[in-house]
Amino acid sequence: MNMQHPRPAVRTTCPYCGVGCGVLATPDGAGGLSVAGDPRHPANKGRLCVKGSALGETTGLDGRLLAPQIDGQEAGWDQALDLVARRFSDTIARHGPDAVAFYVSGQLLTEDYYVANKLMKGFIGSANIDTNSRLCMASSVAGHRRAFGTDTVPGLYEDLEEADCVVLVGSNLAWCHPVLYQRLAAAREARGTRVVVIDPRRTATCDIADLHLALAPGSDATLFNLLLAEIERRGLVTESPESLAEALAAARATLPSATGLPHSTIRQFLDLWCGSERVVTVYSQGVNQSDSGTDKVNAILNCHLATGRIGRPGAGPFSVTGQPNAMGGREVGGLANMLACHLDIENAAHRDAVQGFWGSPRMADTPGLKAVDMFRAVEDGRIKALWIICTNPAVSMPEADRVARAIKGCDFVVVSDMIARTDTARLAHVLLPATGWGEKDGTVTNSERRISRQRRVLAPAGQARDDWRIIADVAARMGWGSAFAWDSPAQVFAEHAALSGVAVALGSDFDISDHAGITRQDYDALEPFLWPQSSRRKGGRFFGDGRFHTPSGKARMVPVVPRLPQPVSEAHPFRLNTGRVRDHWHTMTRTGLSPRLSRHLAEPFLELHPADAARLDLAPASLAEVSSPLGRAILRVLVTDRVAPGHPFAPIHWTGETAASGRIDVLVPGAADPVSGQPASKSAAVAIRPFKAAWYGFAVSTHPIRPACDYWATATLATGHQAELAGLAEPGDWAETACAMLGVAGEPLVVRDPRKGILRMAFMAEGRLEATLFIAPEPAALSRSHVVASLGSRCGGTILAGRPGADQADAGALVCACFGVGINTILQGIATQKLMTVDAIGKALGAGTNCGSCRPELKALLGQARSQPGRDAHDLAPLVAGE
The missing domain is CATH 3.30.200.210 (Phosphorylase Kinase; domain 1)
Structure with missing residues (x-):
């Protein structure tokens, strides 16, 4: 056997x-x-x-792209690669190199990124390669380069544990970087580290904040200008960077009213920052995703540069990246305005050095099109051949509907992905199956400049190939085989490392030349390491010695004149904030496959302040239609004072594959920062009104659910699928509709109450629940966790009650995804076991003891239990755990 x-x-x-x-x-x-x-x-x-x-x-095969496809038909690799090479070559011959473009991803490995950048900039001869990192980190890159002369992250993660005060600006660390959050929370517990959160929204991260500044959206630069002026007033300016006097003058001219904060709150913040010798200021998308994001970054950097609180243990500005290899992409020149190894595409000496190293026939000599402009060039026909690799811009780009139309209208589109059906893949002429996590082999660089190996654990699915290999094979077919003749990612990494040695001689900070001669065996055994890594320097912090990568060797401060968002209009009176949820990632092509990751928040939603909800006549769990001049979304309403009046929040993750109208970026305009090109993703002006559904529904099935109604959102279960549903008109035959939607046949068990408008159906197969559908004139009131748990069981007609019997436990909506602990289990434990602290809940139930990102919700539940003893916590609405 x-x-x-x-x-x-x-x-x-x-x-x-x-x-x-x-x-x-x-x-x-x-x-x-x-x-x-x-x-x-x-x-x-x-x-x-x-x-x-x-x-x-x-890591399963569900949804995987297993073979190349041409125009929707399966094809061989040679046929597909020959076509890609021929179409790109023909386009370049007829229209020039700038008629083609690559749009790549911070989820590529560094070796993939390096090969794509080499092909586009050094052999095709265009800089039209940009990345979805443009959407998250470009403003930080631009701010670093203005201040330091290079895109250098000065500090290390351990600085969070050595600081006296950590300031989090536009960063929901608890949900977006949970492990760093836990390191900070542990430092706060052990050392008394003071924590400040600067965010218009009260996020889960505020759970450990000594001070939360709910400033007016977009006013971050104003606040840090006020801090810089206070630094000068207190005599804390200890350094003399370039443009110090001009930056101080701009700071002194800044008025505090734009922050919307009370004077006393501003004073608390100024006292904490100025009174703490070791300060780390962590910033993320709330700063970067703005049409003045670069200025906001430089306003933060100015305060650290003026005081010398940079490059020392426990002191410095810290940009935390949103993607696993956004940093690696920056290192190889994956952005349209950069060269490999942090060299400058507009510097002739840099270009010549890279071209000489590559032995390339031509070198791009001007920056290429950044993401927003790239897709506009696709739209107007300037770009005629487009290769999209490992990303989903038809969902994630601003003006997403416009971007999807542009891709659909492009002469030739190639998509490399591991997933067969995405909103972007549906628009491609050629689909190329790529390896995914667990199958890939290469390196990534994290937010603290640490390079780590991502190793192959599983065999590639179907005919999937590594991205670097696919790109190299196309390059060979375009006539450049000798320059792309690697046998392994180790050889690509070695070449990248050797080029870094050339770059250092030109003044670059990026140096991993110790690994220029790395062997396959050493690459396989490579331990995580911080760059730089060479005979000149190994790891550590940058700039503690006061030397920067500018011509003068001094840092440069930037005079910042704060620019606030344009006022909203009467037609679109709300300012929409967007971001992530705790358990999902980007467009859910990976996390959506995990049943437990969909149980916390299972559908797209809109956080709305109670005053706004009352004015709009929107009840909790009702549906709202959110619109801008660009598009429309339908979202479940979550009424909460976590957001300010007039400033709702919605998550970014849902796609055309997972919801009928949940693609948030269809609402977001393409306005971008003029320096970085990063889009403003958190300030779209929108209108909100009730979505007046005639009926609402909830369904589960052991088969894939195929809704055909005005609103739906699907999620994966351990035993099947679920869907939230709603429609503007009832179908003529509910039984026929249910069979088609749920993938079942036969006569259902039915409970109907025409007077109340309630209809419930259950389909059995061999005595087990195969599917069920609940319809009501209001959001369906039932225990979703019970219905989900009953799928595939011998529950009989009792399932139509929609809730467990008195002898059955109902865990309720999921709070702790790590251990599957529901809200009812937690509230019952609080009531019956007298669990009075988050740690006590963890000890008794396990909740909050792994990643810890649910601990803020546990704390909130403790507060609810104390203020509302005896509250019925049954999971009656689609969204409970977020409250």
């Missing part, structure tokens, strides 16, 4: 956020994986968030 045995654990790296956590992935010998944190990895020291912990649930 052929026995399959588990193999040893493989040390690899998580593919989600920029924390860059080490992972131990253990194959089970049957195509599956178990996953744990790597205690030897310095970024996470064994911790993992819930997304990382669930990686083993996302």
